Amino acid sequence: MQLFYNSNISENDLTFKFDKDESKHIAKVLRKKEGDLLNITNGKGWLFTAEITTAEQKNCVVSITSKRPQPKRKYNLHLAVAPTKMNDRYEWFLEKATEIGIETITPIICDHSERKVVKTERFEKIIQSAMKQSLQCYLPKLNTPITFKEFIKQDFNNQIFIAHCEETDKKSLKSQLQANKDCTILIGPEGDFSVKEIEIALQHNFIPVTLGETRLRTETAAIAACHSVAFLNE
Numbered sequence: 351m352q353l354f355y356n357s358n359i360s361e362n363d364l365t366f367k368f369d370k371d372e373s374k375h376i377a378k379v380l381r382k383k384e385g386d387l388l389n390i391t392n393g394k395g396w397l398f399t400a401e402i403t404t405a406e407q408k409n410c411v412v413s414i415t416s417k418r419p420q421p422k423r424k425y426n427l428h429l430a431v432a433p434t435k436m437n438d439r440y441e442w443f444l445e446k447a448t449e450i451g452i453e454t455i456t457p458i459i460c461d462h463s464e465r466k467v468v469k470t471e472r473f474e475k476i477i478q479s480a481m482k483q484s485l486q487c488y489l490p491k492l493n494t495p496i497t498f499k500e501f502i503k504q505d506f507n508n509q510i511f512i513a514h515c516e517e518t519d520k521k522s523l524k525s526q527l528q529a530n531k532d533c534t535i536l537i538g539p540e541g542d543f544s545v546k547e548i549e550i551a552l553q554h555n556f557i558p559v560t561l562g563e564t565r566l567r568t569e570t571a572a573i574a575a576c577h578s579v580a581f582l583n584e
Contacts, residue, residue: 353482354390355489361396365403365413373410376402388412393481393489395419420487426508426532427579428454430501431572432539433465441476443569447576448480448490457495462541468495498547502554508532511559512551513571515542523559523575527582535559535579537572 354376359366368376376382383405390398390412397420400412429452434440444455455477457468473492481489509531511523527533536543536551543551552558561574 351389351485353485354388355393355478355482356390357392357394357489359390359392359396359398361417361419363414365411366390366398366400368410368412370408374407376410377405377407382410387415391481391487393478393487395422395487397487422488423451423453423583424530425579425583426453427451427576428456428508428532428534429537429572429576430456430458430534431537432460432463432498432568433457433468433495434568435464435540437465437472439567439569441473443572444473444476444492445480446573448477448486449484450573450576451486451580452490452576453488454491454493456493456501458498458501458536459495460498460539461544461547463539464541465539470495498543499550502550502556506534506554508534510534510554510556512536512543512548512556513559513561513575514538514548515565516545516548518548518558520558520560523561523578524582526557526559527579529582533579535575537568537575540568 382402384402386402388400388402390400397418398414399416400414402410403413404411429447431443459466470492477490477492509528511526513535561571566574
């Protein structure tokens with residue numbers, strides 16, 4: 351199965367016209383023709399089956415033959431992860447987290463962050479591609495980058511954790527997670543959260559956790575946390 355993504359398609363549509371770039375990809379690159387069927391999602395939980403009625407490089411039109419909403423996960427996972435110094439490491443995290451299962455991602459700028467400026471356009475494309483590759487119909491939300499101090503001020507009505515490397519009293523994440531419950535997990539930069547940031551998080555009732563006995567890179571820690579939540583909820 352090959353899955354296409356277009357945010358503009360609606361459950362109310364009977365037909366749909368792709369833009370010029372996507373039409374060229376479908377007609378020229380993939381060599382699709384009239385009568386071929388496409389599977390399309392809008393990233394909002396809908397899966398459409400559509401028949402190509404016009405297969406031109408500048409004008410690809412489909413007729414919707416079926417549509418059905420896909421079930422959501424029983425939990426929502428929000429990972430707030432500091433940007434890595436090397437962009438490709440963060441992009442790897444975005445790809446794998448999307449494949450495993452995540453609802454929301456927030457890049458957080460911390461005291462020890464080496465990367466303070468984050469451009470999210472490429473990040474969005476990576477998330478879209480990973481969603482399609484893993485045949486999912488819900489596109490994870492990528493929030494605008496925000497400072498740790500601003501992020502921590504929000505109201506959280508779920509399980510909230512901060513993973514850090516300081517030698518303080520911490521619990522293992524797997525021992526604290528509850529199945530079928532929403533959760534937010536903070537993952538720090540290469541230099542870890544500052545002592546002050548950890549103190550602020552604890553003041554806001556974040557539970558300090560460890561992700562294992564070894565020291566993990568930022569992107570590895572984020573994936574370990576993501577998989578832990580997914581594994582618990584299988």
